[in-house]
Amino acid sequence: GIQVEQSPPDLILQEGANSTLRCNFSDSVNNLQWFHQNPWGQLINLFYIPSGTKQNGRLSATTVATERYSLLYISSSQTTDSGVYFCAVERGYSGGGADGLTFGKGTHLIIQP
């Protein structure tokens, strides 16, 4: 199956700092999404971004599908940004079903006040 690698695995920053999280994948994909898992375990969909660039407030994401990577940018970090960030991809759709997203192992981000 498709492999998804995220880096760095852990990141500790001070409030106000900027960060870049990377997601590499081993095959061409039709679908790429970024999620934030907060300290209470809830998974929040941040971006649906199979290609191109999107921005949502202090967060932005870029996917370069031809080079098989995506980047998540967090600017002016706040303590509420802490948690685990997951990249998830989907290669294609077989038969009548969508095969489901394959997740990386995540980047654990800690923002210190």
Added chain:
Amino acid sequence: DAGITQSPRHKVTETGTPVTLRCHQTENHRYMYWYRQDPGHGLRLIHYSYGVKDTDKGEVSDGYSVSRSKTEDFLLTLESATSSQTSVYFCAIRLDQGARAFFGQGTRLTVV
């Protein structure tokens, strides 16, 4: 927020007993998924459904079965729970192929 409810939220059960987890959605989305989350593994797909009575296996389906008799409900059953099935289980829904996925709040299952 997507209308997804997982029940129970927490469960402790004994090895060898059957367990059923429920995912209920109010969004009328076609696709539903069960994932498990374990330290060091991220989220892994167990089973998914692309319509009523239409299901298929995911990456880690051994020891699990699913059923979907109504659009809004997707059940995950552990026929005979084992300690290796101790995990946090997440349900997800999608409107269509390739669409954004939305997750329930998870069920923490402990098999003792």
